[in-house]
Amino acid sequence: MHTEPTTFSAESYFATQPSPQHLQQDVDKVRDFVTKQAKEGRSVVLVTSGGTTVPLELNVVRFLDNFSAGTRGATSAEYFLKAGYAVIFMHRQFSLQPFSRHYSHSTNPFLDFLDIDPPEAAGAIPRISVTPSKRADLLEVLTAYKEVHARGTLHTLTFVTVNDYLWLLRAVSKEMAVLKRRAMFYLAAAVSDFFLPTQKMSEHKIQSGKGNLSIEMDQVPKILKPLVDEWTPGGYIVSFKLETDQDLLLPKARQAIERYGHQVVIGNDLHRRKFEVVFVSKKLVPTLPPGIEQTKEATQQAANSFSEYWLRINLPEHPLPDAPVKEIEEDIVQELVRRHTEWIENTP
Amino acid sequence: MHTEPTTFSAESYFATQPSPQHLQQDVDKVRDFVTKQAKEGRSVVLVTSGGTTVPLELNVVRFLDNFSAGTRGATSAEYFLKAGYAVIFMHRQFSLQPFSRHYSHSTNPFLDFLDIDPPEAAGAIPRISVTPSKRADLLEVLTAYKEVHARGTLHTLTFVTVNDYLWLLRAVSKEMAVLKRRAMFYLAAAVSDFFLPTQKMSEHKIQSGKGNLSIEMDQVPKILKPLVDEWTPGGYIVSFKLETDQDLLLPKARQAIERYGHQVVIGNDLHRRKFEVVFVSKKLVPTLPPGIEQTKEATQQAANSFSEYWLRINLPEHPLPDAPVKEIEEDIVQELVRRHTEWIENTP
Known part of the structure; x- marks a missing residue:
């Protein structure tokens, strides 16, 4: 079956694609969280994290996915919390999460560092405790985790498909609009550029043995534009380009800033992203009065009107096992908090 | 770019697609494990688990994936270990694993049940221990986990792409051939039917904004046939149909048995798989001497020559929170162990 590609605006997307089942419950909880944080005077950052899927069948067996373990988002969320922000952590189901990310079931399985203590009395259930060599590391993570939960500054919600993601992002950003300039958006999720409209999906599992698989997908609407202009005017918006x-890297990042008019694009190369990123922003240049044509120099100036800030960390070539490794997210978050604070203060 | 679909036999697949980087190291470890188990007289089951990916780019950003958390495989592996089998657990990176599966970071995060005890002396690092209400459950899992590790009956290896999976399966099954009838294959991984040959992959991230995405994939070669006939003649092979x-369900399962000549297909429906599966096998019918043509009756008999065994469990409609839930994998493994044992004993 060959169908013509459709071009979706954000508006036509939401008018034709079904909303996720638990959207209203999710939104109600976000509203409570935002209200609490606003009352307590905290800035709130929405961190999106992990990849989105594009189901190929209505009864999902196969899907297109984007590479992302969710490291950038989960790590950054921790540093935002440390910096005093409240965090809405909107992540792909089963992707990494702040705090527990240190104990992946594959690389650092927690069952390996639990000891069964000798029972204190005959017949008593023995105590289980963390093995002494792992105590110090875990204590740091656990203390931070317990503090965040006691303060109530972390709210988690999950998505799986790109459709879940788009509906959630719109709803959450609208809820965050009341925070005005105190809202930050840190859009680190790896969102699919393509999707398959429900109307074109096959109901059952695509059968093999009938020749080769051929999929044609439509483009996901660009949602940064309505995010900036309509859903959450006033928010400080950071997007990523991988x-x-x-x-x-630079041309794509500049293009995005130009097109959507938001504050920062963080560009990163797939293989260098753990130690090098670039912040791309628009420099503020005076606008020409209407009727006056731009000179050649002004055009040149406009082309040079992007600021680029490279952030690099040195990773040890031969790291010692168990030696703490500097995380670039620490510096990314520090720089963003600085810029966000300045931006809040400079608002008339 | 439109290229003609290629049909790959298992042979032409392995002749044209690159082997994964750590294949030899992985195989060496499997060989040691198999040698140890053979010496100690254990039966060995290879459990494959989780979905495979199909990368669309050489520098992987996007990939096609198959829905699977790895629950079936991880749960079954635990019951095989309980039944005295040694288990080679070959699973998708980050999918569920035996034992740790009970503590997913999303549904039962382990940081939630750790208490920081008051320090025993000033300046000492405080002990961290499991909160009393969680002790009994965790003790059961942890005890089984520690026993398995002490005995050395679980070996884990990981794959990500369908290419990793195919190369590993061939190599591991060849290593298991020495076990003869004591080797079981429990192929629960959700393996892609389609793939993109390296030769057709784009080097860099497919750019959006150039119209819609169109992907054409080739069929993954059917590897059950060479597995049965060449790689591990004598093994007891169980495959799954979802x-x-x-x-x-039944037509597809019968077709697979007919085509590949292995022992059991376990058929399961996506929405009923937690409480209902069907075992499909070939009944042993006497072969006609050469030169004698089949009568109509014999043809009819051949059509009826499959045995079907439905396995169902009753799930409570309103399960109590924290009440233990019966897992269908317990019964699946019990039935397979019974069949496998009978099959070993009846071998001339």
């Missing part, structure tokens, strides 16, 4: 071709 | 259309 490329595998270094040469495309 | 369908979303109930009506296709």
Whole structure:
């Protein structure tokens, strides 16, 4: 079956694609969280994290996915919490989460560091405790985790498909609009550029043995534009560009800033993203009065009107096992908090 | 770019697609494990688990995936270990694993049940221990986990792509051939039917904004046939069929048995798989001497020559929170162990 590709605006997308089942419950909880944080005078950052899926069948067996373990988002969320922000952590189901990320079931399984103590009395259930060599590390993570839960500054919600993500992002950003300039958006999720409209999906599992698989997908609408202009005017918006071709990094980042008019694009190369990123923003240039044409120099100036800030950390070439490794997210968050604070203060 | 679909036999697949980087190290470890188990007289089951990916780019950003958390495989592995089998657990990176599966970071995060005890002396690092209400459950899992590790009866290896999976399966099954009838294969992984040959992959991230995405994939070669005939003759092979259309379940399962000549297909419907599966096998019918043509009756008999064994468990409609839930994998493994044992004993 060959169908014509459809071009979706954000508006036509939401008018034709079904909303996720628990959207209203999710939104109600976000509203309570935002109200509490606003009352307590905290800035709130929405951190999106992990990849989105594009189901190919209505009864989902197969889907297209984007590579992302959720490291960037989960790590950054921890540093935002440390910096005093409240965090709405909107992440792909089963992707990494702040705090527990240190104990992946594969690389640092927690069952390995639990000891069964000798029972204190005959017949008593023995105590289980953390093995002494792991105590210090875990204590740090656990203390931070318990503090965040006691303060109530972390709210978690999950998505799976790109459709879940788009509906949630719109709803959550509208809830955050009341925070005005105190709202930050840190859009680190790896969102699919393509999707398959429900109307084109096959109901059952696509059968093999009938030749080869051929999929045609439509483009996901660009939602940064309505996010900036309509859903949450006033928010400080940071988006990410991941490329595998270094040469495309800056042009793509500049294009995004130009097109959507938000505050920062953080560009990163797939293979260098753990130790190098670039912040791309628009420099503030005076607008020409209407009727006056731009001179050649002004055009040149406009082309140079992006600021680029490279952030690099040195990773040890041969790290010692168990030696703490500097995380670039610490510096990314520090720089963003600085910029966000300045931006709040400079608002008339 | 439109290229003609290629049909791959298992042979042409392995001749043209690159082997994964750590294949040899992985195989060496499997060989040691198999040697140890053979010496100690244990039966060994290879459990494959989780979905495989199909990368769309050489620098992987996007991939096709198959729905699977790895619950079936991880749960079954635990019951095989309980039944005295040694288990090679070959699973998708980050999918569920035996034992730790009970403590998913999302549904039962382990940080929630750790208490920081008051320090025993000033300046000492405080002990961290499991909160009393969680002790009994965790003790059971932890005890089983520690026993398995002490005995050395669980070996874990991981795959991500369908290419990793195919190369590993071939290599591991060849290593298991020395076990003869004591080797079981429990192929619960959700393996893609389609793939994109390296030769057709784009090097960099597919750019959006150039119209819609169109992907054409080739069929993954059917590897059950060479597994049965060449790689591990003598092994007891169990494969799975997952369908979303109930009506296709039995025909598809019978077709697989007919085509590949292995021992059991376990058919399951996507929405009923937690409480209902069907074992499909070939009944042993006497072969006609050469030169004698089949009568109509014999043809009819051949059509009826499959045995079907439905396995169902009753799930409580309103389960009590924290009440232990019966897992269908317990019964699946019990039935397979029974069949496997009988099959070993009846071998001339």
